[in-house]
Amino acid sequence: MDVVSPELNSLLPDEIMDTEAITMEEELPVEHLAAPPQSEPEPPQVPMETEVPEIVSLCPATTSMQMSSASTDAQCSTSSGTQLLLNLPKISSVTVPANHQLIINKVASAPAADGKSPGTAVLKPEGQKLLVAGLSKTGQPIMLALPHTWNKPATTQGTGDAKAQPTQIKMLTTVGKPVIAVSSASQLMGSSSTLQAQQLKTLQITKKPTVSTAGPMITKLIITKALNNKGLSSPASVAPVVTGRVVTQSTPVTPPRTITIGETVSTVPQNTSGNSKVAISPLKSPSKLTVVSVASQSPNSPQKSVTLPLNVALGQQILTVQQSAATSPAKAGTSQPNAQTVKPVQTVGGVGTSQFKTIIPLGTPPNVQQIQVPGSRFHYVRLVTATTGSTTAQSGGSTNTNPSIQQAKPVMMNAAVRMSVPIVPAQNIKQVVPKPLTSAAQVVTTSQTPQRLIMPATHLPQIQPNLTSLPPGTVLAPAHGSGNMGYAVLPAPYVTQIPQPAFVTLTSSSTFSTATPIQTQARLSLNGYCDCFANGEFCNNCNCVNCFNNLDHESERLKAIKACLDRNPVAFKPKIGKGKQGESDRRHSKGCNCKKSGCLKNYCECYEAKIMCSSICKCMGCKNFEESPERKTLMHLADAAEVRVQQQTAAKTKLSSQISDLLTRTTPAVTSGGGKLPYTFVTKEVAEATCDCLLEQAEQAELTTQPQAVAERLILEEFGRCLRRIISFAGKAKTDCPINC
DNA sequence: GAGTTTGAAACT
DNA sequence: CAGTTTCAAACTC
Numbered sequence: 001m002d003v004v005s006p007e008l009n010s011l012l013p014d015e016i017m018d019t020e021a022i023t024m025e026e027e028l029p030v031e032h033l034a035a036p037p038q039s040e041p042e043p044p045q046v047p048m049e050t051e052v053p054e055i056v057s058l059c060p061a062t063t064s065m066q067m068s069s070a071s072t073d074a075q076c077s078t079s080s081g082t083q084l085l086l087n088l089p090k091i092s093s094v095t096v097p098a099n100h101q102l103i104i105n106k107v108a109s110a111p112a113a114d115g116k117s118p119g120t121a122v123l124k125p126e127g128q129k130l131l132v133a134g135l136s137k138t139g140q141p142i143m144l145a146l147p148h149t150w151n152k153p154a155t156t157q158g159t160g161d162a163k164a165q166p167t168q169i170k171m172l173t174t175v176g177k178p179v180i181a182v183s184s185a186s187q188l189m190g191s192s193s194t195l196q197a198q199q200l201k202t203l204q205i206t207k208k209p210t211v212s213t214a215g216p217m218i219t220k221l222i223i224t225k226a227l228n229n230k231g232l233s234s235p236a237s238v239a240p241v242v243t244g245r246v247v248t249q250s251t252p253v254t255p256p257r258t259i260t261i262g263e264t265v266s267t268v269p270q271n272t273s274g275n276s277k278v279a280i281s282p283l284k285s286p287s288k289l290t291v292v293s294v295a296s297q298s299p300n301s302p303q304k305s306v307t308l309p310l311n312v313a314l315g316q317q318i319l320t321v322q323q324s325a326a327t328s329p330a331k332a333g334t335s336q337p338n339a340q341t342v343k344p345v346q347t348v349g350g351v352g353t354s355q356f357k358t359i360i361p362l363g364t365p366p367n368v369q370q371i372q373v374p375g376s377r378f379h380y381v382r383l384v385t386a387t388t389g390s391t392t393a394q395s396g397g398s399t400n401t402n403p404s405i406q407q408a409k410p411v412m413m414n415a416a417v418r419m420s421v422p423i424v425p426a427q428n429i430k431q432v433v434p435k436p437l438t439s440a441a442q443v444v445t446t447s448q449t450p451q452r453l454i455m456p457a458t459h460l461p462q463i464q465p466n467l468t469s470l471p472p473g474t475v476l477a478p479a480h481g482s483g484n485m486g487y488a489v490l491p492a493p494y495v496t497q498i499p500q501p502a503f504v505t506l507t508s509s510s511t512f513s514t515a516t517p518i519q520t521q522a523r524l525s526l527n528g529y530c531d532c533f534a535n536g537e538f539c540n541n542c543n544c545v546n547c548f549n550n551l552d553h554e555s556e557r558l559k560a561i562k563a564c565l566d567r568n569p570v571a572f573k574p575k576i577g578k579g580k581q582g583e584s585d586r587r588h589s590k591g592c593n594c595k596k597s598g599c600l601k602n603y604c605e606c607y608e609a610k611i612m613c614s615s616i617c618k619c620m621g622c623k624n625f626e627e628s629p630e631r632k633t634l635m636h637l638a639d640a641a642e643v644r645v646q647q648q649t650a651a652k653t654k655l656s657s658q659i660s661d662l663l664t665r666t667t668p669a670v671t672s673g674g675g676k677l678p679y680t681f682v683t684k685e686v687a688e689a690t691c692d693c694l695l696e697q698a699e700q701a702e703l704t705t706q707p708q709a710v711a712e713r714l715i716l717e718e719f720g721r722c723l724r725r726i727i728s729f730a731g732k733a734k735t736d737c738p739i740n741c
Numbered sequence: 742g743a744g745t746t747t748g749a750a751a752c753t
Numbered sequence: 754c755a756g757t758t759t760c761a762a763a764c765t766c
Contacts, residue, residue: 603747
């Protein structure tokens with residue numbers, strides 16, 4: 001069984017979160033769930049994840065899409081096609097007729113006015129049709145289409161110049177099959193009083209290949225919210241992300257389809273998949289953050305001694321957590337990876353096989369599956385409990401008197417874990433003495449040093465598994481409750497600066513007392529929170545006054561960390577997560593709140609990170625969206641400037657090289673006072689290099705659409721610089737070799 | 742480099 | 754959750 005912690009995803013970097021609910025695990029077909037083959041235990045499957053770089057605008061920013069669960073099995077079983085009926089802004093119904101159409105209906109304000117349950121399939125006459133392509137096993141393309149009403153001019157208020165965005169029709173492909181997605185910005189405002197257009201919506205369709213020939217084929221349709229819903233006056237904007245899923249089971253004949261549309265209200269997609277993925281994304285300093293997954297003891301399970309051999313690596317960190325089953329005696333020091341349970345899994349990308357994400361089995365300990373996504377700097381790890389223990393499905397009771405609770409449960413970080421922690425042989429892992437169950441903390445132990453308290457894992461309720469949001473069939477190995485599963489964010493330098501090679505042993509502890517006025521102490525001790533602290537670094541050569549952000553004041557620092565995490569559990573989480581498909585997928589975790597800068601200055605964190613503002617931003621007058629002409633201009637100028645610098649640098653380097661080469665020659669020279677005259681250095685090569693510089697200058701001027709006069713001036717200035725360099729070299733040569741030259 | 746602007750974070 | 758305050762970074766001159 002997979003350990004699923006949806007809340008964990010809220011802590012995950014955007015590499016994962018940015019998948020726009022990609023990890024919304026697909027429910028297996030009913031029959032599969034109902035009668036899993038006993039003799040053939042389904043191996044933990046990493047769901048096919050696709051980050052189709054497709055952006056689809058589907059609803060107004062104020063839309064609060066409620067993904068209907070109406071795609072009942074009955075519907076699916078009686079439908080040969082795939083049709084989803086969604087309501088915008090609220091989706092109240094889903095129908096699956098036989099035409100492979102996905103219809104999204106827009107409901108004005110009474111989503112259940114007809115008295116039907118949300119699950120009732122209702123095809124609104126004014127429904128907006130979304131045809132999903134490429135979902136049919138038979139190969140019949142299912143395409144997305146927009147109702148004509150979506151294309152009508154936006155009725156947005158305000159200037160609307162930069163907000164009226166053109167409709168974009170893009171092609172999506174699900175496993176090689178096309179999906180036509182339509183991205184309409186302000187045209188999709190509908191009844192919303194949105195002042196600004198939604199920018200982007202992501203349509204994600206994922207298809208999971210069958211495990212076997214008769215196995216289920218799962219197709220995910222994920223429709224995520226629009227970006228740039230700033231300026232919304234409607235409170236409905238609390239649903240920035242809408243996630244729909246299409247779970248399709250393929251059968252040899254007309255495949256009944258189970259279509260499930262879920263909703264992700266939070267912009268931080270929750271992973272309800274059976275996979276627990278822990279990945280750490282860099283902020284500005286990739287190595288500054290360390291996320292440690294803490295598996296504390298379950299009331300009904302043996303206490304887990306968490307041993308985490310960590311590898312040192314800069315940049316991305318991978319975190320692998322192994323959780324042994326309750327029936328497996330805890331054994332500390334298990335260092336040799338056992339890959340027997342690791343199975344290669346492929347994650348199907350949206351566009352052909354090129355985007356397939358292959359999960360490369362690595363040498364991992366038992367029950368640990370590492371997921372490596374090509375092209376991604378992040379590594380995903382599945383938390384897989386041992387399959388031997390049928391008692392792993394625990395209810396999370398808190399009154400466990402089982403003596404086995406004192407057993408240590410090893411949680412190991414794979415050797416491939418890239419963290420800023422010295423590598424330590426796993427056999428040196430020291431088992432941690434069980435602690436009371438009422439609290440949890442991270443304790444660092446080393447083979448040489450006493451246990452070191454790093455950071456409390458308590459007070460992180462947001463990462464407690466949410467049982468209600470788990471997909472069917474999910475079993476939480478450690479029952480959620482008082483500190484069963486804790487995930488703590490560790491400032492990496494805090495770990496790295498531990499003198500000895502260290503293990504981070506995570507266990508429960510009551511070391512931290514919330515009764516302490518930590519916050520006040522932290523502020524005083526740390527002199528506020530400087531960037532070093534925020535980045536998880538120790539202060540070094542900064543301007544801090546009475547700085548306590550160092551090892552000399554470790555206890556104060558610990559308290560400050562805890563205080564920060566108490567207030568903001570993701571305080572040390574990178575604000576900007578990097579998407580898998582590149583920078584364009586990066587997203588600010590919180591969104592900016594700019595008001596005057598138009599999000600086109602570095603005041604804006606989104607702009608500073610060179611990412612678009614998203615729906616979670618609360619900025620006003622945002623111009624930092626894809627179609628913004630202002631932004632394009634800035635980007636164009638910035639790119640042009642960068643290119644210019646590079647070209648000029650190259651040209652000057654060439655010129656210098658030519659001059660230097662000339663100086664090395666022993667050519668007869670017309671000497672004047674013992675040296676060459678400057679003009680003697682203007683050889684053919686030098687002249688060509690100079691011309692290159694001038695041409696580059698001219699091209700840059702043209703690229704930046706400079707007036708002719710300005711262009712001429714720039715060229716002349718460049719020529720002057722070239723001449724000066726020639727003269728300078730000549731003088732240098734004259735000085736350096738007055739005799740030979 | 743000083744003064745101003747800006748926005749994130751802290752605070753209420 | 755919204756408004757206010759603080760303060761350091763970004764920006765301008």
